[in-house]
Amino acid sequence: MASAFGVTVDFIDLELPRFIAAGKLxxxxxxxxxxxxxxxxxxxxxxxxxxxxxxxxLLSRIQKLSRVIDL
Known part of the structure; x- marks a missing residue:
């Protein structure tokens, strides 16, 4: 893949995890x-x-509302 894009393998190793973690890949x-x-x-x-x-x-909001009403 590095040769297809004309970059080094180290560059791919550094950049790909960032894109994967960001949800872009x-x-x-x-x-x-x-x-x-x-x-x-x-x-x-x-x-x-x-x-x-x-x-x-929605469930969280309903539970909070229930606590307020019970007081």
Whole structure:
């Protein structure tokens, strides 16, 4: 991959983890095998994750409201 982009392997080793951690690349680095494994999230999975997050937020707000009402 480094030769395809015209950079050194060390540069790739430094830059790829930053992009992966920031969520800009959806992949894993397998240094032993020397490959980059992609795992592209689909729209259905993203929708599911957003729904779970919103549900957790709503439940938290309802619990806080319940505590205020009980006082």
């Amino acid at each position: 959806h992949c894993k680095i397998n240094k032993v095998a020397g490959v980059l494994e992609t795992n592209r999230p689909d729209a259905r999975n993203a929708f599911y994750q957003a729904a779970i997050k919103q549900g957790d937020f």
